[in-house]
Amino acid sequence: MITSNLNISVMRVSFLSFYVLLVISHLYIYCYSAERLLIESTSMAYGMYECKWYDISPKDAKNLMFMAYRSTIPLKLTAGKFGTFSLEMFATTVKTSMGYLSALLTMMD
Numbered sequence: 862m863i864t865s866n867l868n869i870s871v872m873r874v875s876f877l878s879f880y881v882l883l884v885i886s887h888l889y890i891y892c893y894s895a896e897r898l899l900i901e902s903t904s905m906a907y908g909m910y911e912c913k914w915y916d917i918s919p920k921d922a923k924n925l926m927f928m929a930y931r932s933t934i935p936l937k938l939t940a941g942k943f944g945t946f947s948l949e950m951f952a953t954t955v956k957t958s959m960g961y962l963s964a965l966l967t968m969m970d
Contacts, residue, residue: 885955888951888954889951891938891946892946892947892948892950892951893948893951894938894946895937895938895945895946895947896946896947896948898936898937898938899935899936899937899947902932902935902936903932903933903935905928905932906929906932906933909925909928909929909932910929912925
């Protein structure tokens, strides 16, 4: 067991576990929201095509064309210049973190 040699209280371990769970859930919420934004922004062009664009005024049809063109570029949430938030980034971050934790625990023994 991890705490067999260490003198760490149960309260501290539970607090740290809760904190890690909270940080991971925050990251998941950001990544899930960014993934939904990416999907919805790319599917917006299909929604505009499905509407009755042939029944609207020429000015509105022209604006609809600009919107359809703009929707070909997906919206993304980025973490600075580090990367784009997505579920793939969440999975990579969790796998990498667990790999580092495993390496640190191996070095402690």
